[in-house]
Amino acid sequence: MFSQFKEWYDKRHEYARDWKQRTGGKVMGxxxxxxxxxxxxxxxxxxxxVLGSHEPQNVTEPYLFGMYCPFCRDVLAQGLKxxxxxxxGITLSQSCIHLRQSYVAWREHVKVPHDYYLYMPNKVQTxxxxxxxxxxxxxxxxxxxxxxxxxxTDDDLDRGIKIVNRNRDLMHQVYEHRKGDTPKLTGLEAxxxxxxxxxxxxxxxxxxxxxxxxxxxxxxxxxxxxxxxxMVGSENDDIAFIxxxxxxxxxxxxxxxxxxxxxxxxxxxxxxxxLYAIADRYVKRPPCPTKDWEERWRFPHIVQLxxxxxxxxAIVIQQKFCDPHECDIMPLRKMLDDNSxxxxxxxxxxxxxxxxxxxxVEAFLEMFGVDDLF
Amino acid sequence: MSKYKTEPLKxxxxxxxxxxxxxxxxxxxxxxxxxxxxxxxxxxxxxPYGLGDDVYPLTGEPYAASIxxxxxxxLECLEATEAKGWARDLCSYMRNYWGSMYLDKWxxxxxxxxxxxxxxxxxxxxxxxxxxxxxxxxxxxxxxIDVSVGPYNDLxxxxxxxxxxxxxxxxxxxxxxxxxxxxxxKLIAAVNNECRHTSTWAEICMLNKHKPxxxxxxxxxxxxxxxxxxxxxxxxxxxxxxxxxxxKYRIDNEIAALPTERCRLISDxxxxxxxxxxxxYLEKFGAISVGSLYTFALVGIWEDKPDGTWGPRTTPAQxxxxxxxxxxxxxxxxxxxxxxxxxxxxxxxxxxxRMMKRIYDEWELDGVMLHLNRGCEGLSCGIxxxxxxxxxxxxxxxSFEGNMGDSREFDESRTMDRxxxxxxxxxxxxLD
Numbered sequence: 057m058f059s060q061f062k063e064w065y066d067k068r069h070e071y072a073r074d075w076k077q078r079t080g081g082k083v084m085g086x087x088x089x090x091x092x093x094x095x096x097x098x099x100x101x102x103x104x105x106v107l108g109s110h111e112p113q114n115v116t117e118p119y120l121f122g123m124y125c126p127f128c129r130d131v132l133a134q135g136l137k138x139x140x141x142x143x144x145g146i147t148l149s150q151s152c153i154h155l156r157q158s159y160v161a162w163r164e165h166v167k168v169p170h171d172y173y174l175y176m177p178n179k180v181q182t183x184x185x186x187x188x189x190x191x192x193x194x195x196x197x198x199x200x201x202x203x204x205x206x207x208x209t210d211d212d213l214d215r216g217i218k219i220v221n222r223n224r225d226l227m228h229q230v231y232e233h234r235k236g237d238t239p240k241l242t243g244l245e246a247x248x249x250x251x252x253x254x255x256x257x258x259x260x261x262x263x264x265x266x267x268x269x270x271x272x273x274x275x276x277x278x279x280x281x282x283x284x285x286x287m288v289g290s291e292n293d294d295i296a297f298i299x300x301x302x303x304x305x306x307x308x309x310x311x312x313x314x315x316x317x318x319x320x321x322x323x324x325x326x327x328x329x330x331l332y333a334i335a336d337r338y339v340k341r342p343p344c345p346t347k348d349w350e351e352r353w354r355f356p357h358i359v360q361l362x363x364x365x366x367x368x369x370a371i372v373i374q375q376k377f378c379d380p381h382e383c384d385i386m387p388l389r390k391m392l393d394d395n396s397x398x399x400x401x402x403x404x405x406x407x408x409x410x411x412x413x414x415x416x417v418e419a420f421l422e423m424f425g426v427d428d429l430f
Numbered sequence: 431m432s433k434y435k436t437e438p439l440k441x442x443x444x445x446x447x448x449x450x451x452x453x454x455x456x457x458x459x460x461x462x463x464x465x466x467x468x469x470x471x472x473x474x475x476x477x478p479y480g481l482g483d484d485v486y487p488l489t490g491e492p493y494a495a496s497i498x499x500x501x502x503x504x505l506e507c508l509e510a511t512e513a514k515g516w517a518r519d520l521c522s523y524m525r526n527y528w529g530s531m532y533l534d535k536w537x538x539x540x541x542x543x544x545x546x547x548x549x550x551x552x553x554x555x556x557x558x559x560x561x562x563x564x565x566x567x568x569x570x571x572x573x574x575i576d577v578s579v580g581p582y583n584d585l586x587x588x589x590x591x592x593x594x595x596x597x598x599x600x601x602x603x604x605x606x607x608x609x610x611x612x613x614x615x616k617l618i619a620a621v622n623n624e625c626r627h628t629s630t631w632a633e634i635c636m637l638n639k640h641k642p643x644x645x646x647x648x649x650x651x652x653x654x655x656x657x658x659x660x661x662x663x664x665x666x667x668x669x670x671x672x673x674x675x676x677x678k679y680r681i682d683n684e685i686a687a688l689p690t691e692r693c694r695l696i697s698d699x700x701x702x703x704x705x706x707x708x709x710x711y712l713e714k715f716g717a718i719s720v721g722s723l724y725t726f727a728l729v730g731i732w733e734d735k736p737d738g739t740w741g742p743r744t745t746p747a748q749x750x751x752x753x754x755x756x757x758x759x760x761x762x763x764x765x766x767x768x769x770x771x772x773x774x775x776x777x778x779x780x781x782x783x784r785m786m787k788r789i790y791d792e793w794e795l796d797g798v799m800l801h802l803n804r805g806c807e808g809l810s811c812g813i814x815x816x817x818x819x820x821x822x823x824x825x826x827x828x829s830f831e832g833n834m835g836d837s838r839e840f841d842e843s844r845t846m847d848r849x850x851x852x853x854x855x856x857x858x859x860x861l862d
Contacts, residue, residue, distance in 0.1 A: 117814075118814060118818060119814050119815060119818065120814055121802055121810055121813050121814050123519065123802075123804045123807065123810065124807070150578060152555050153554055153555050153776070153807055153808065153811050154555075154807075156776075156811070157779075157811060157812055157815075160779060160780075160812060160815065161815065164780070164815065173580070173777065175578070175579055175580050175589070177576055177578075177592065178552055178558065178576045178578050179552065179558070179575070179576035179596065182576070182596050182599060183595075183599070184591070184592050184595035184596055184599070185592075187591075187592075188579075188588055188589070188591070188592035191588035191589075192588070345559070346555050346558075346559075349552070349558035349562045349574060350558070350562060350565070350573065350574050352562075376519075377519050379520060379521070379556055379559075379807055380555050380559065382516070382519070382520050383520070383555075383556065383559035383560075383562075384559075385515075385517075386514065386515050386516055387563070387566070
């Protein structure tokens with residue numbers, strides 16, 4: 057049922073090259089999940105989130121000091137190795153300093169035809185944020201028009217908003233099927249779906265979700281759900297890890313990741329001022345920790361997810377050296393604890409020690425079966 | 431062997447006294463009904479001065495640097511922070527500060543003085559989060575201004591307005607948090623003081639173009655610090671003018687910081703504070719560090735002069751601008767700070783590379799030292815690009831790895847060996 061998403065996940069570059077050939081459209085590499093995809097879709101540009109490959113590499117040391125996170129180094133490695141050589145441009149939407157360096161190193165050493173630094177505000181909690189971002193989106197619109205050679209009209213923007221909103225709506229509908237006693241899909245399957253949406257044409261992707269949605273109500277799962285887990289933390293698309301956890305007596309029923317719910321959770325609310333509406337969506341989306349201050353907007357959202365999806369435990373993951381998440385993990389785990397949700401903390405690198413993590417995950421999961429033991 | 435005469439800085443004792451008074455004022459503020467706020471060295475400290483003359487700041491970075499200098503206490507603080515579960519690779523200033531707070535130990539004796547409110551600004555990933563935790567732990571109100579709107583050369587009205595709008599919100603916050611009425615006249619005076627202070631510091635750094643340099647980097651740390659403690663404090667702005675005058679006196683009288691000066695260097699970011707002896711070791715070779723992008727540009731505000739050189743930015747007062755309203759004061763304050771050279775590198779390391787090359791040329795240097803500083807993700811941002819860029823412009827570069835605030839991450843003997851190699855590369859041997 058989810059094989060198409062898996063294929064898109066495994067063959068992301070082949071897909072993008074093929075899309076480019078068959079549509080004649082441009083492809084934009086997106087650094088961070090704050091890039092306003094609606095505007096790219098409006099310009100018939102394929103947004104492609106640039107992610108790592110989880111393979112050891114030795115090409116980034118001259119450009120990135122080793123104290124920065126493995127994800128940003130893995131992202132740079134993909135560029136230096138030519139894996140994304142089909143891109144017509146790259147866009148950084150300002151977030152953490154780590155990924156910013158990957159973007160600059162791409163610009164300086166990978167040499168993509170177009171590059172753009174979008175000044176996404178970091179203080180999303182000020183009323184000045186949306187008007188400011190709107191003004192930045194006006195400049196980004198001009199950049200898109202320059203790349204495509206045509207004006208982005210209100211109709212184009214409406215179409216872009218509609219297409220991306222529909223994709224978000226459909227993913228929400230799929231997530232609804234994870235709330236029941238027996239989730240109709242695994243966390244691995246959900247991740248194949250959400251992550252592949254980051255580079256597959258949204259209309260094609262939505263059409264595939266609709267096929268899945270038609271089948272999900274009758275789907276019989278031939279596995280025990282086990283412990284219902286939340287996966288929360290830094291960027292994560294580590295398929296091998298998720299597969300391992302779900303093979304030892306657990307199911308991820310929801311997540312708070314920029315490769316998951318944080319990316320698609322809220323929609324653009326239609327407004328005559330299209331760019332204001334788009335800006336407001338990105339300012340109000342579930343925040344990355346780097347933008348979550350002075351108050352904590354992220355934590356109540358996570359608690360609500362735990363309640364809605366009947367979460368029993370959480371696996372908190374952090375990309376090594378990821379400062380924003382390192383600043384959140386202690387209070388996050390306390391907040392989970394205060395809500396009677398035990399958590400396991402794991403630090404991720406480009407590759408993860410599956411064997412060691414398996415031992416720790418099994419030990420963590422044992423606490424959920426304690427009533428069966430005694 | 432001495433080529434030049436030297437003498438101790440006349441301003442040294444006063445600098446020491448002013449710094450001691452700063453921390454004492456903060457510690458004792460509540461005894462006289464005053465207010466304390468905690469925040470960052472880059473906080474817009476002119477704004478809280480509108481609450482009154484008895485409002486005292488504690489800026490986290492220089493406080494943490496003082497802790498780092500006290501190696502044993504620093505270790506105690508770092509371990510206290512680690513014991514709470516925080517990651518060891520987080521900003522080492524933040525970890526020293528938090529440790530001092532957890533231990534309830536003030537670096538200068540007594541319990542850790544709790545602030546009335548936190549007032550921060552955000553440009554790296556840590557600042558907004560640093561005082562978020564302080565505010566939660568101390569149960570105090572918190573306000574933080576996002577300044578990450580891009581390089582100054584690209585500044586436009588919406589970007590400036592974004593920062594200024596937050597400042598206006600900040601004043602509303604201050605009134606609510608303290609119950610005090612805000613005085614715009616005090617704000618205007620503070621903005622003028624800040625501009626005078628930070629421009630004068632740039633002038634002092636500019637005077638170090640002179641050969642022999644009147645000031646060495648290690649001494650600069652004790653003077654630039656006032657711009658990190660409180661840029662907008664009148665006493666400190668006045669003191670900077672005294673320091674500037676002494677620099678002119680030293681130049682006029684050919685008084686050198688290092689009498690054996692024959693090699694001129696700069697560094698880039700914060701030094702490993704527990705190992706400032708690195709700078710004294712350079713002197714054995716007749717090498718002097720005449721500053722750093724950090725000391726020049728963390729505090730100093732610069733501009734391009736008509737002759738093409740880098741010099742102190744002309745202040746609003748020098749331009750004949752009379753600040754009359756709150757909004758005008760805030761716009762000037764935002765514009766002034768957004769031009770801070772040290773903020774530019776956060777968006778693009780090639781800007782830092784160009785600034786360092788400019789200093790290399792205008793200060794007539796022989797080489798550059800880059801501190802791969804594991805303690806600061808902000809100022810180490812793009813540092814390998816700086817290394818790459820400078821070496822491709824034929825600038826001799828030495829890099830050394832360390833940590834400004836965590837002495838456990840500095841290999842002293844290895845660093846000295848690297849200096850030996852660098853000196854050899856520059857054709858220098860130790861002086862007899």
